[in-house]
Amino acid sequence: MLDLYTDATPNGLKISIALEEMGLVYNTHQVFLGGEQSTPEFTAMNPNQKIPVLVDDGLVVTESGAILMYLAEKTGRFLPTEARARAATVEALMFQMGSLGPMFGQYLVFAAAWGNKFPPVTKRYFSEVSRILSVLNTRLEGQDYIAGDEFTIADMAVAPWIRLLVVHPACSTLPLDENANLKRWWARVSERPAVQKGLMNPEPFAPKKQFEGFVTAVVGLGELHATS
Structure with a gap:
């Protein structure tokens, strides 16, 4: 089973689109970017504390471009061989x-x-x-x-x-x-039906909370990266 740790951001949604287009079964774990990416559990998967993260039977893949290539090579689809x-x-x-x-x-x-x-x-x-x-x-x-x-x-x-x-x-x-x-x-x-489905998984948090997470995570603005 594939586990996707993500949020309704462009970098997260591109992986949802890929998983839907490839017909793969996966679990979605939505991460609130107002701080959940800083937990010890998430940081252990990705020290960069960014979504998306894909876990495939214990194999952890981070960086959305790398995940797309991993999935394309895993399924043999959407990445030409020529x-x-x-x-x-x-x-x-x-x-x-x-x-x-x-x-x-x-x-x-x-x-x-x-x-x-x-x-x-x-x-x-x-x-x-x-x-x-x-x-x-x-x-x-x-x-x-x-x-x-x-x-x-x-x-x-x-x-x-x-x-x-x-x-x-x-x-x-x-x-x-x-x-x-x-x-x-x-x-x-x-x-494309799979694109439409992927763009809605996960659905964003309520607008106020989604924006709060965005602002909190902005380096130099939000308190998430504040330094003493």
């Missing part, structure tokens, strides 16, 4: 891990957690996320999915982040309509 297609998929996954996720995350910190207290910084990350969205739009020119014509773990990694453009108030002005290829990709991916 060299060019595999390289394109891994490249696109690393682009999400190294660019889209970190920059989008910083935008949310300054636009939401910090309440746009520092407008020039918010603008910097807004501009960078906008640029990254245009890169994804270019990647999608002439193909249905992020890494080519097949749905892969790269699409699973990107989907929860693009979803923020249509569900998160702080993201509503980011340029989705201006990136037609990306908008069509999102419409295509969001219609």
